[in-house]
Amino acid sequence: MKYTQLGRTGLKVSRLVLGTMNFGPQTDEPTSHGILDGALAAGLNFVDTANVYGWGENKGRTEEIIGTWFAQGGGRRDKTVLATKVYGNMAGEGDPWPNHDRLSALNIRRAVEASLKRLQTDYIDLYQFHHIDRRTPFEEIWQAVDVLIQQGKILYAGSSNFPGYKIAQANETAARRGTVGLVSEQCLYNLAERRAEMEVIPAAQEYGLGVIPWSPLHGGLLGGVIKKEVEGGRRASGRSADSLANTSVRAQVQAYEDLLDKHGLEPGETALAWLLTRPGVTGPIVGPRTAGQLESALRALELELSEEVLAALDEIFPGPGASPEAFAW
Secondary structure, eight states: OOEEEOTTSSOEEESSEEEOTTBTTTBOHHHHHHHHHHHHHTTOOEEEOOTTTTOGGGTTHHHHHHHHHHTTOTTHHHHOEEEEEEOSOOSSSSSOOTTSSTTOHHHHHHHHHHHHHHHTOSOEEEEEESSOOTTSOHHHHHHHHHHHHHTTSEEEEEEESOOHHHHHHHHHHHHHHTSOOEEEEEEEOBTTBOGGGTTHHHHHHHHTOEEEEEOTTTTTTTSSHHHHHHHHSOOOOHHHHHHHTSHHHHHHHHHHHHHHHHHTOOHHHHHHHHHHTSTTBOOOEEOOSSHHHHHHHHHGGGOOOOHHHHHHHHHHSOOGGGSGGGGOO
16 A cells, blocks of 8 residues: 655544545445445545535445444454535435534534434544534634544644635634644546646645545546447446536546556556545545455556556646636636
């Protein structure tokens, strides 16, 4: 396993992050535990979840599955860098009761206690704000976080889905308070979706945040979807199908798969390996539903992409700085 520091911190984390969003809704508890054991055995020590995972009436179920895994002992909790998130409405249905969502000091306090109980642990390594909250000032957010750090209930704070200017606001406010501020940003970033390169990643680098990309395969679009369609006789479903309905997107994906066929590369592993070459990236989140999918993701760590392949990938999926139009207002 390869490791790196999380942003400007001294915390050492694996270069792949185990995403657990499928645990509960798509992957049962025994299989989820098997995936967690396999990840830990491979040296993958960074596990990401959120209080809302499980969805609908089962919100919190994913954290519970991780909690029962920790409860098995064997050093599982001690070896794991645990990240979870706060923001969403935790009610099963309908609108939340006042102060039961977002980032008020009251909800942060309430949400931490509930997550700790579900996770069967007394601390969270990385506590992330799942979205920005324009209604709550950062002074209030940091006041709540500082108390939790002093109590030993969380160690670091991170953001998710923040625009660049909010990363700056958050950390400038923290600096005025003399506290650490955000140490990571979890954002949508992959070969087919590179808008994070415009402002989010530069802001993260400027303030010393580790970048944790989610949806590294862009909802399956970069996982060999056309090849699977041809070989399996089944059309893509969900977001991949919607994207492939666009002729220009389909042409891009076809060119991507043709390039990798030429070089004997697997699409999913290549998409992960590409992210590992990007400046500021700590590690992409992989969300395996099976042990086999975890093994495939781990192979990306050993994959070294040639300059020829990297250049060709940039031609197929150009970044936002490739043309002046990307910066037009």
